[in-house]
Amino acid sequence: MKNLSTSSIDISVKSKVFNFRGSISRRITVIRGDSATGKTSLVNVIKSHSPAIQIESSMPLIVAANDTWKSTIHFYTDSIIFFDDLSCTESKEFAEVCSEYLIKNNLYIVIIGRQSFDNFILLAEEDRNLHSYTKVALSVSEIYDFKTNGVDHWLEPAKIPVIDDCSDVDCVLVEDRGKGGDFFENYFQNVVKSSQGKSQIMEDVLKLVNNHSKILVMIDLAAYGFHWEKFYKNVLFKYSNVFILPKRECFEQMLIYSNMLNNNLIVKEETGNLLKYANTFNSWENYFETLIDRVTYKRPYRCVHSRHPILSDCYLVNCSECTIGTRITEKCDFCYKDSTDKLDALFRDTEFECILDLPRKDKLANLDTTKQTESLNSF
């Protein structure tokens, strides 16, 4: 299965005094970083249309202005639009227009700025109340620092403290109260489900951080970008015992990349070209939810995203304990039916293999659980 990073639009700028190489993958990319690193120079170089500058990109690069940004988004199609320190990007109207036009006009926007994106957060609250995905999202993976050595310039991803050893995690905090929460609670010790999901997970971490030595937070990175600065400053900057599971877009994406589904022909086709398939949705989280719905249709391991989700036992118990019935199990195409460890069968040799080291409910653990239990009871 192709790495996510191969699904991207590569941009290359070459001249005598300014070179840049970077890639964008999703509808919104945010570039920030120190002053005097060349961000505005990049935009000026793109704007110049000079024959002395070689620009390579599979889509036209457009530079927006504060007084014409709306018509730029309305009328351009199949383009990448740069917004360099424009105050319009902080308005509610900007967030609304992006949500309406980015997919419709097949646009990708690059916002060069350091603002907190409160406009997008407040707009997304409307989605939360309606349990819908009509508003465009920012992935944590699409927040970059702009770097330079003088002539060459490139993008570096935002710092994320990723976990390298899960075996000593004494608390797993899950953003998802539904299927994802049930999944982790089924297998692992010391699992806590976030009280209010994305907007409140930071507060949940802060309640736990002083009572645990190592916390793994399962954030849906696909749509957490607008909240990232707040989470980073209040949690990751202050506490060294909090870690994120890397590359986790959402729970459904974990299942898509599991051995249950990663050999499915549709999964292989679409995850090999996420730029084309996932960017037809405002959020890749929404995309993975619909993808798993499609590829598990009429399968014993059916997985549907809904307001009252129930996770199929196919993801929770060993196949030897399957109670669906022989007629169905004979048709089941999951390859690891003989395994006695469903979790291992799902994730061994996958992107998320590291979770197999988390303290399991079904295995002995050498942890002092008294303190954690009291903390979890009071949560």
Added chain:
Amino acid sequence: MLNIMLGDFNDKCIINVKEHFNLFKETEWFSDPFVRKVIKEVDKSEVIAGEYIQSPVFGGITPERLSSGVKALILMKMEPDLIVYATRCGDNCSPFIVELAEQQELTIMLHHCMTFPEEFTARIVETGKEVHNYEEFIDEFYRYKREVKGI
């Protein structure tokens, strides 16, 4: 003293730092020691004479080609009555903001949680709270957003 405004833009706020600087800069500004210092330390460039600046990358440049962060710092120094939108500045500008505020009364606007030096003093205009280090600033920044903006 450093005064930090976290609320909405107002008439006194210079939001479009580049444009304001390019229109209103004055030649004598570039004789100021603080201005020369920030051009050297942030933009790695040197004021040679008047508005002629030597850049290690571009060669001879005019002030229009300085970074937005340096333009903001220069405006903070030379137009102290105006409120500069400091979200236009990278974190590498914050030590100079703190240094300037030790020499003169300075008010800036911020719409992001800028990284400041570990120990510094500032007053949050909307709440009146005085912060004495970076952690206190983080706490007050997000408390304001939570209680006033509901975010």
